[in-house]
Amino acid sequence: SPAKKRTQRDTDSERVPPTLSSPDKVLFPSDALTKRDVADYYAAAMPWLLPEIAGRPLSVIRCPGGIDGPCFFQKHHTAGMSLVETVRLKDEAGASDYLIANDAAAVMELVQFNALEFHPWGAHADAPDTADRIVFDLDPGDGVSWAEIVAAARQVRGLLQQLKLESFVRTTGGKGLHVVVPLDPGSDWDVVKPFAHAFAQGMTELDPLKYVATATKKFRKQKIFVDYLRNGRGATAVASFSLRARAGAPVSMPLRWEDLGKLKSGDAWTLRNAPARLKRLKAHPWGDFMALRQSLDGIVD
Numbered sequence: 001s002p003a004k005k006r007t008q009r010d011t012d013s014e015r016v017p018p019t020l021s022s023p024d025k026v027l028f029p030s031d032a033l034t035k036r037d038v039a040d041y042y043a044a045a046m047p048w049l050l051p052e053i054a055g056r057p058l059s060v061i062r063c064p065g066g067i068d069g070p071c072f073f074q075k076h077h078t079a080g081m082s083l084v085e086t087v088r089l090k091d092e093a094g095a096s097d098y099l100i101a102n103d104a105a106a107v108m109e110l111v112q113f114n115a116l117e118f119h120p121w122g123a124h125a126d127a128p129d130t131a132d133r134i135v136f137d138l139d140p141g142d143g144v145s146w147a148e149i150v151a152a153a154r155q156v157r158g159l160l161q162q163l164k165l166e167s168f169v170r171t172t173g174g175k176g177l178h179v180v181v182p183l184d185p186g187s188d189w190d191v192v193k194p195f196a197h198a199f200a201q202g203m204t205e206l207d208p209l210k211y212v213a214t215a216t217k218k219f220r221k222q223k224i225f226v227d228y229l230r231n232g233r234g235a236t237a238v239a240s241f242s243l244r245a246r247a248g249a250p251v252s253m254p255l256r257w258e259d260l261g262k263l264k265s266g267d268a269w270t271l272r273n274a275p276a277r278l279k280r281l282k283a284h285p286w287g288d289f290m291a292l293r294q295s296l297d298g299i300v301d
């Protein structure tokens with residue numbers, strides 16, 4: 001299988017995180033946060049972040065000069081990375097080596113490379129053609145209030161419940177929310193993607209004044225784009241517990257549905273206030289969601 005072609009680990013002693021260079025480099029200028037602050041955040045969040053990304057092809061957003069400089073989305077392995085592993089997957093280019101971070105040392109190596117954001121596939125590296133989650137990415141257009149976004153997430157949950165599908169909510173650290181549906185890992189993208197599309201389409205038919213399901217920006221004013229496009233082979237969504245390369249150093253934070261009403265905005269959880277929450281957390285806010293085996297069988301034909 002492709003996952004077996006990962007870079008060879010020689011000895012365990014190699015799995016020591018690299019020493020952080022330029023720890024005082026400012027990465028979030030308006031927040032006076034440095035590369036050291038980012039590394040400290042990821043060290044604190046590690047037990048929560050790792051299960052979200054380990055074993056999955058991973059893209060990162062790197063900002064070598066901080067978030068006000070050029071940032072770029074990277075999905076392939078680059079020279080100098082030795083702790084980050086790779087998986088060779090077929091793609092438009094034939095095949096390429098995709099990044100995987102399987103342990104703390106690999107994550108910290110990416111931080112050393114000024115990675116701020118972590119974006120896994122909705123699939124495992126050893127089964128890249130099948131999904132194990134659906135992500136409904138709710139993207140508010142101009143003029144949509146936070147209360148309306150919260151209501152939309154709850155409506156997505158309710159509609160999924162009618163299909164006997166359990167779902168979970170997280171902040172993105174940005175403007176919207178993600179509603180995540182764990183699936184039986186064998187779910188073919190060819191089934192998952194049309195389902196996600198049809199679901200989004202269904203929401204626009206239910207409430208055409210509130211929702212759109214087309215990516216075109218000009219249709220989004222005052223409306224919420226139900227972005228189903230996160231659901232395809234090679235598509236990514238930000239990992240729960242990832243920082244975002246945006247002012248305020250926000251964090252994508254999974255929540256219990258009961259706690260959604262208390263939240264003031266999608267960027268309320270940040271590098272500064274998230275670690276205290278993570279320290280208090282006894283269990284994942286989504287419970288044992290990774291063990292949920294939900295299938296679209298009987299829902300789609």
Ligand code: ATP
Pocket residue numbers: 073119137138139172173174175176177227230236237238266
């Ligand atoms: P927000 O709540 O502000 O929308 P978001 O993370 O949902 O935050 P989106 O722009 O909706 O941001 O993107 C959703 C996901 O799509 C991202 O988390 C990312 O994984 C992926 N994505 C976005 N832009 C790109 C890109 N240029 N290349 C690859 N993947 C992208």
Ligand code: MN
Pocket residue numbers: 137138139172176177227
């Ligand atoms: Mn979004």
Ligand code: MN
Pocket residue numbers: 137139227
């Ligand atoms: Mn989107």
